[in-house]
Amino acid sequence: xxxxxxxPSNKVTEKGKYVExxxxxxxxxxxxxxxxxxxxxxxxxxxxxxxxxxxxDSGLPNDRFFAVRPEGSVxxxxxxxxxxxxxxxxxxxxxxxxxxxxxxxxxxxxxxx
Amino acid sequence: xQQLNQSPQSMFIQEGEDVSMNCTSSSxxxxxxxxxxxxxxxxxxxxxxxxxxxxxxxGRLTAxxxxxxxxxxxxxxxxxxxxxxxxxxAGYANAGNNRxxxxxxxxxxxxxx
Numbered sequence: 001x002x003x004x005x006x007x008p009s010n011k012v013t014e015k016g017k018y019v020e021x022x023x024x025x026x027x028x029x030x031x032x033x034x035x036x037x038x039x040x041x042x043x044x045x046x047x048x049x050x051x052x053x054x055x056x057d058s059g060l061p062n063d064r065f066f067a068v069r070p071e072g073s074v075x076x077x078x079x080x081x082x083x084x085x086x087x088x089x090x091x092x093x094x095x096x097x098x099x100x101x102x103x104x105x106x107x108x109x110x111x112x113x
Numbered sequence: 114x115q116q117l118n119q120s121p122q123s124m125f126i127q128e129g130e131d132v133s134m135n136c137t138s139s140s141x142x143x144x145x146x147x148x149x150x151x152x153x154x155x156x157x158x159x160x161x162x163x164x165x166x167x168x169x170x171x172g173r174l175t176a177x178x179x180x181x182x183x184x185x186x187x188x189x190x191x192x193x194x195x196x197x198x199x200x201x202x203a204g205y206a207n208a209g210n211n212r213x214x215x216x217x218x219x220x221x222x223x224x225x226x
Contacts, residue, residue, distance in 0.1 A: 004116075004155075012197075033214075041216075041218070042116075042201055042203075042216035042217065042219055043201075043216060045214070048212050048213065055212060056212045056213065056216050059213075073123055089211065091155050091156075093155075098212055099144065099205050099212070100144075101146055101158055101161040102146070103145075103158060103160070104148075104155035104156045104157070104216060105155050106153075106154055106155045107154070107155050
């Protein structure tokens, strides 16, 4: 079946702009995770959804970052007033249930100029 | 945040050689996951381990969940050029919540044909 998909694959934006990154999880997966990965590092946890609700958003770096999953499937990560330090690859993963194996999408490479 | 100790940091081997890498933690884990990541891609799940002492294979890859529940290793037999990539261990800690994966810093593998 289809894996996790993310759009866009690449996004270049100017400092101060607003961006939205989309994640389509594996069908039927109730858990969805967002990560950020910088070059040479492992994935850094941002937020976790169980169904429609954000069960753990402790990894969001500040209030410019926000994510939603209104129908318990597709999720959107929103970044306001982007800064150059936000440049990274944003990864999405889904899981059949909490505490289970996570399957990752290809990521969105965000570049803030 | 908490991280796993993953070693070695990098390896450069000849095609056909066997490879071994491991992850250790100061606390007990109840799940170990091994991922491979290639440039421009998201991490791909290789093996999932859920029981102490469990030994699981996936083709030329074998991983074990340490009996103390504080470590795991991944072996690759008869390496080939397409094994090149970064291998990450990750796991859910027993204490606290099982919502967040804790990650190692990765082992970068290069294979000389």
